Amino acid sequence: MTTTTLAVLVPLLPFLGAAAGLLLGRTAPGFARPLAVLPSVAALALAAVVAVRQGGGQAVDAATELTPTGSVPVELALHIDGFAALVAILVGLVATCVQIYSTGYLRHDPRYTSYAALVSLFTSAMLLVVYSGDLMVLLVGWEIMGICSYFLVGHYWETPEARAASIKAFLVTKLGDVPFLIGLFALAADTGSFRITKILGNVASGGLDHPTLIALLLLAGVAGKSAQFPLHTWLPDAMAGPTPVSALIHAATMVAAGVYFIARLLPVFTASAAALVVLAVMAAVTMAGSALAALAQDDIKRVLAYSTIGQLGYMTGALAVGDRGAAVFHLLAHGAFKALLFLAAGVIIHAAGTNSLAAMSRMKDLRARVPDAYWTMTVALLALAAIPPFSGFFSKESVLGAAEHAAVGHAESVPGAAGWIVLVSGLVTALLTAAYAMRLWLLAFHGHGTEAPDHGRQPVAMNSVLWLLALPSLAFGLATGVLPDWFDGRDLTPTLTTAVLGTGVALVGGIVTYGAWRHTTAMAGRVPLGAVAAHPDADGGLVEAEAIASHEPAYGNVASAPDPADPGRLLLGPLHRHAAVGFHLDAVYAALFVRPVQAAATLVRFLDREVVDTYVRGAGALPRWLGAAVRRAQTGNLQTYVSALLAGTVVLVVAALLVATAGA
Amino acid sequence: MHLAYPAVLSALLFATGLYGVLARRNAILVLMSVELMLNAVNLNLVAFDVWLSKTARDTLHSGQALTLFTIAIAAAEIGIGLAIVLAVHRNRGTADIDRLRDTAEPGNDDPDDDSDDDSDGSGSTRSEPAEKAEATA
Numbered sequence: 001m002t003t004t005t006l007a008v009l010v011p012l013l014p015f016l017g018a019a020a021g022l023l024l025g026r027t028a029p030g031f032a033r034p035l036a037v038l039p040s041v042a043a044l045a046l047a048a049v050v051a052v053r054q055g056g057g058q059a060v061d062a063a064t065e066l067t068p069t070g071s072v073p074v075e076l077a078l079h080i081d082g083f084a085a086l087v088a089i090l091v092g093l094v095a096t097c098v099q100i101y102s103t104g105y106l107r108h109d110p111r112y113t114s115y116a117a118l119v120s121l122f123t124s125a126m127l128l129v130v131y132s133g134d135l136m137v138l139l140v141g142w143e144i145m146g147i148c149s150y151f152l153v154g155h156y157w158e159t160p161e162a163r164a165a166s167i168k169a170f171l172v173t174k175l176g177d178v179p180f181l182i183g184l185f186a187l188a189a190d191t192g193s194f195r196i197t198k199i200l201g202n203v204a205s206g207g208l209d210h211p212t213l214i215a216l217l218l219l220a221g222v223a224g225k226s227a228q229f230p231l232h233t234w235l236p237d238a239m240a241g242p243t244p245v246s247a248l249i250h251a252a253t254m255v256a257a258g259v260y261f262i263a264r265l266l267p268v269f270t271a272s273a274a275a276l277v278v279l280a281v282m283a284a285v286t287m288a289g290s291a292l293a294a295l296a297q298d299d300i301k302r303v304l305a306y307s308t309i310g311q312l313g314y315m316t317g318a319l320a321v322g323d324r325g326a327a328v329f330h331l332l333a334h335g336a337f338k339a340l341l342f343l344a345a346g347v348i349i350h351a352a353g354t355n356s357l358a359a360m361s362r363m364k365d366l367r368a369r370v371p372d373a374y375w376t377m378t379v380a381l382l383a384l385a386a387i388p389p390f391s392g393f394f395s396k397e398s399v400l401g402a403a404e405h406a407a408v409g410h411a412e413s414v415p416g417a418a419g420w421i422v423l424v425s426g427l428v429t430a431l432l433t434a435a436y437a438m439r440l441w442l443l444a445f446h447g448h449g450t451e452a453p454d455h456g457r458q459p460v461a462m463n464s465v466l467w468l469l470a471l472p473s474l475a476f477g478l479a480t481g482v483l484p485d486w487f488d489g490r491d492l493t494p495t496l497t498t499a500v501l502g503t504g505v506a507l508v509g510g511i512v513t514y515g516a517w518r519h520t521t522a523m524a525g526r527v528p529l530g531a532v533a534a535h536p537d538a539d540g541g542l543v544e545a546e547a548i549a550s551h552e553p554a555y556g557n558v559a560s561a562p563d564p565a566d567p568g569r570l571l572l573g574p575l576h577r578h579a580a581v582g583f584h585l586d587a588v589y590a591a592l593f594v595r596p597v598q599a600a601a602t603l604v605r606f607l608d609r610e611v612v613d614t615y616v617r618g619a620g621a622l623p624r625w626l627g628a629a630v631r632r633a634q635t636g637n638l639q640t641y642v643s644a645l646l647a648g649t650v651v652l653v654v655a656a657l658l659v660a661t662a663g664a
Numbered sequence: 665m666h667l668a669y670p671a672v673l674s675a676l677l678f679a680t681g682l683y684g685v686l687a688r689r690n691a692i693l694v695l696m697s698v699e700l701m702l703n704a705v706n707l708n709l710v711a712f713d714v715w716l717s718k719t720a721r722d723t724l725h726s727g728q729a730l731t732l733f734t735i736a737i738a739a740a741e742i743g744i745g746l747a748i749v750l751a752v753h754r755n756r757g758t759a760d761i762d763r764l765r766d767t768a769e770p771g772n773d774d775p776d777d778d779s780d781d782d783s784d785g786s787g788s789t790r791s792e793p794a795e796k797a798e799a800t801a
Contacts, residue, residue, distance in 0.1 A: 636768025638761055639686050639694075646682065 003053045004062040007078050010046045010088060011127035011141075013039040014095070018121035025113030036116030037099045040123060044092030047127070051085035061133060061197060072188045079133025079196050082486030083328050087260055088130045090332050093472075094252040094339045095123040097465040098244045101343050104459030105244055105350075106541040115155060119248060122148035126253045130260065135184050135194040138261070142225065145254045146173050152249060153241040156545040161552075165237040172234040176224020183217025186210060187268065196264060203267045215268060215275030218261075219282070226258030227309050228316055229286040233585050235309055236293075239301040240548055242541050243346030246301060251308050251338035256331050259315040263324040263331075270322050273415045280320035280418035284425035287313035289583060291432030295439065295568040296579035298561035299355050299551060300345050303440050306582075307384060308338055310429055314399050317422035322414040323402035325487035326395070333395035333476050337383040340469035344377040346544065347458050347466070348444060355547040357440065358563035361521075362449035369452050374445055376466040376473075381441050383473045385434040385506050388499075391476035397494030397502055398480070400426050404498050423498075430502050434509030439568050442517045516567035523564045670711035677704035691749045691759040695742060702738045706731045 017039030024031055054060055063077035080088075099119060106112050125148065128141035147170075154166030188194050190209050191202040202208070222228065227235040227250075238250050249255075262269060262279075269275050287310050294306035311334045318327035349355045351370045352363060360366060367374040383392035403426055406419030457463075480492050563569070569576050578584060633644075677700055684697025713727025753759045 631769045634767070634769035636765030638764075643686055646686070 003050055003060050003080075004078060006046050006053075007050050007060065007062075007080055007131055010043050010050065010092075011124045011131060013043050013046070014120045014124035014127065018117045018124060021113055021117030021120060025117060029113060032113040032116055033103050036120060037096070037103065039120055040092065040096040040099045043123065043127065044089070044096050047085070047088040047092045050080065051089055054080055054082070054085045059197075063133065063195065072192060072194055074136045074194055075134050076137060077133035077195055078131050080131055083260070083263055083324070084130050086332060086483075086486055087256070087328065088127055090335045091123065091126050091130060091253050094248055094335055094469075095119070095126075097339060097343070097469055098248040101247075101346070101462050101465045102242075102244045104461035105346055106242060107459070109541050111155065115152070115242075118148050118151050119245070122152070122249060122254070126257065129257050133196050135188070135196065135199075139181070139184060142221075142257060142261075143177070145249075145257065146170065146177070146225075149173070149238070149249050149254055152245040153238045155242050155245065156240065156541075156548075159240065159545060159549045161237075161548055162240040162545075165234075165240040169234040169238045172231055173224040176221045176231050178220075179217045180221020180224070183214050183221065186214045186217060190214065199265070200267055203271055208268065208271050211268065211271035212274045215272045216278065218265070218268070219275065219279060222258035222262055222316075223282065224258075225261075226255050226312050226316065228258070228282050228312065229289060230585065232286060232290065232309050233582065233589065236297075236302050236305040236582065239299065239305050243301065243342055243349065243544060246305070247339045247342035247346075250305065251342050252335035255308060255312055256315075256335060259312060259319065259327055259331055262316070262319045263328050266319060266322065266324045269319065270413050273413070276320050276322070276418045277415055277421075279316055280421040283313045283317035283320055284421045286310065287317065287425050287429040288432070291429045291436065292572065292575065292579045293582050294436040295432060295572055296576050298357050298563070298566075298580075299548075300348065300357055300360070300440065300444060301342070301355060303357070303436060304338070304341050304345060307341075307433070307436065308334075310433060311338065311384075313429070314396060314426060317426060318399040318402050320414075320418045321402050321406035321422055323399075323405070323488075323490060325484065325490050325492055326398040326402045328487065329398050329480075329483055329492055330395035333383070333391040333472070336469055336472035336476060337380040337390075337392060340376055340380040340466060340473055341384065343462070343469065344373040344380065344466055347373040347462055348377075349544050349547055350458065351452070351455060353453055353455075353543055353547065354550075355544065356551060356561055357443040358561040358566065361443040361447040361563075361565060363447045363452040364449055366447060366452040367445040369454060370458060372458070372463040372466050376470040377444075378441065379470050380473050381437040385437040385510065386430060386502055387434075387506060388503060389477055391473050393499075393503070394477035394480045394492070394494060396426075396430065397499050398492040400430075400498040400502050401492075401495045402490075404495065427501060427505055431505040431509040434506035435513045435571065436568070438510040438513040439517070439566075442514070442567070448521065513567055513571065516570045520565045520567050520570050667711060667715050670707055674704040674707040674711070677701075677707065689760050689762050691752070691761050691764075692746070694761060695745045695749065698745075699738060699742060702734060706734055709734070 017035050021032060021035045024035070050060075059079060059081035061077070061079055063075045065073055065075045099116065102112075102116060102119065106115060109115065122145055125141040125144035129138050129145070132138040132141060150166050150170040153169050154162050156162040157166075184194075187199065191199045191207060193199060193202070208214070220231075224231040235250055235255070239246055241250075269279065290306045290309035290313065294303050294310065297303045297306060311330070315327045315330050315334070318324070318330060347370050348360070348366070351373075352360050352366055354360065379390065383390035386393045386396040388394075400423060403419050403423040406414045407416055407423050408419070409416050480494075483492055484490060572579055581587070681697045681700030681702075681704060684700065685694055688694050688697060709727040709731045713725055713731075716727070717723065717725060749759050752764065756764070758764075
């Protein structure tokens with residue numbers, strides 16, 4: 001088979017799996033698991049074959065136009081360069097791991113079949129986005145991901161948190177998608193095509209008339225999808241979905257779509273210096289703010305969610321300094337270790353029966369209950385904190401190196417200001433990242449107090465996947481030398497200055513957190529805390545749903561807990577209160593958008609009920625009175641009716657006669 | 665024969681029928697009165713048909729044809745009507761039109777209905793034969 005055929009099959013197989021899963025789920029539930037896992041495995045294998053054949057060389061392009069549109073043509077096009085080939089492997093790998101993990105995690109879930117089919121559909125949409133060479137086709141995948149995310153976040157729709165989170169995720173991402181769509185049209189209007197290759201050729205020859213406008217419009221959609229400030233608020237709430245969904249959608253793939261999109265169209269963005277500075281500021285605010293917020297969260301998954309936002313900030317930062325190689329390198333490394341972190345967090349929540357770090361810090365020997373999750377999560381947290389020689393070190397250093405490169409003015413067409421913004425915020429975030437990674441590790445695994453509950457071993461399907469994902473977190477750094485052949489050819493090896501600086505601040509962050517933890521941990525005994533699931537022996541998915549539901553009744557807040565033993569509280573000081581609620585951004589949105597809309601709705605309701613309806617009722621009054629009067633004649637006595645008929649006939653005849661005689 | 669005789673006769677018949685329809689209480693008598701009215705019309709039709717054919721304006725005798733038509737329809741109508749009256753009588757035990765007021769608008773006509781019913785009810789409760797005698801009279 002040709003490479004093109006194989007590449008078409010890659011998104012098609014999960015799609016067929018999803019369709020079959022949705023159709024057969026009820027009639028043949030035995031097929032649900034194979035239908036979920038096998039297409040993902042096949043897609044992964046085919047993506048690997050496509051990547052090997054493509055080999056980082058000439059991009060594979062293929063296009064077919066189904067029907068003429070009259071103006072700008074929309075084509076089913078493939079454009080597979082080194083970026084697409086590698087990102088597709090990441091998507092396939094994470095999707096496969098998540099599907100295998102879900103067979104254990106949701107094994108008693110009544111809605112498993114539809115869940116697995118939606119995950120397959122989501123995988124297919126992401127692969128479509130990755131391979132598509134036409135922006136309209138890309139948009140189709142982009143929106144399918146949005147709706148799948150809505151359904152999967154709301155998987156536990158029995159809980160109010162999940163319902164609210166799914167609607168919020170959908171609305172906030174759509175808020176970005178509207179300018180995104182307009183931006184796509186503006187881009188097509190300027191360049192006369194939706195094909196990525198033609199657009200890039202057109203941009204290279206300077207054919208873009210409104211680069212800043214287009215770049216900013218597209219940026220809005222990217223900010224929504226990739227959870228960048230100010231549209232990031234949906235991602236922490238989306239943790240109300242099941243853990244595998246968080247791992248697949250909200251860590252490794254969907255949120256990466258925005259970054260990947262900019263990486264594909266980077267020349268459009270570098271054509272406008274203003275857009276790059278906006279991107280850099282956005283990345284800097286996102287990075288630093290989310291890292292501070294992560295330090296104050298109590299829900300283990302919300303810590304990881306804010307961490308995801310921050311790491312995506314690194315990627316957009318790399319793009320802001322014009323180095324898409326570094327951005328996609330970090331995307332790949334982050335996709336692997338963040339998926340691992342989420343899946344391991346799912347195991348921990350299942351074992352501990354709670355998602356609260358405060359409650360975990362009061363359990364002794366939790367790490368002995370889940371040794372696999374403990375070791376793999378340690379690896380992944382080291383990668384997250386960018387400690388050499390784990391994968392995160394190399395990818396983060398390549399980002400910082402690119403920023404430094406731009407800051408000192410070596411990168412053409414990138415303003416030095418963008419470089420400085422990204423470099424400084426990147427270093428600050430590296431410090432904070434190490435701090436919250438250390439806090440998570442200490443609180444989750446080094447608790448004191450009562451013995452952790454024993455629910456036996458976790459399913460093999462869940463543990464084996466953790467080790468599979470630990471491999472790239474350990475060893476992906478080795479690819480640093482090979483990757484430039486697949487990307488733009490720019491060197492990705494860490495430079496000495498940024499490597500020493502980055503590792504240094506990370507170590508400082510870790511050590512300071514450790515010191516704070518030693519200081520505060522003595523207070524843990526004083527305040528007993530606990531938000532623990534009602535059925536700790538049940539299936540992972542159920543335990544998690546119950547843990548999320550119990551967090552707010554136990555602590556009064558879905559995000560934070562009043563725990564004096566939390567080192568984050570000591571480190572953040574007065575900032576903790578604000579960081580715990582995401583710096584009141586939700587409150588700002590509520591004041592700016594939600595309340596005006598509600599007030600307008602109240603006004604419209606008043607106008608409709610009290611003003612419009614009054615006229616309608618008034619118009620109805622006269623017929624109603626007439627009707628009441630006429631109704632009195634309805635006595636039920638037939639002879640009365642006939643008498644009235646006779647009287648009427650006589651009157652009419654007399655009248656007709658009078659008229660006839662008067663006329664004559 | 666002059667046209668006036670059958671015309672007057674049919675007018676009288678029609679008036680009698682009309683009076684019966686309006687004033688009788690027994691449903692069967694009302695149906696009989698309807699028959700009287702129909703036959704008054706039939707008489708008119710035949711008389712005018714003869715009169716018109718004498719003046720040779722109408723040679724098709726459409727009046728007589730229509731009369732046959734009316735007789736057939738009247739037979740069907742009286743069959744159905746009597747069946748309905750029979751069914752009503754079996755159900756309600758009465759064929760008094762004044763007491764069959766189920767189609768009355770509920771609520772607003774209760775007072776005058778009651779007064780009607782009272783007068784009827786006193787009549788019917790006094791003696792069954794008396795009412796029948798009144799109805800057949």
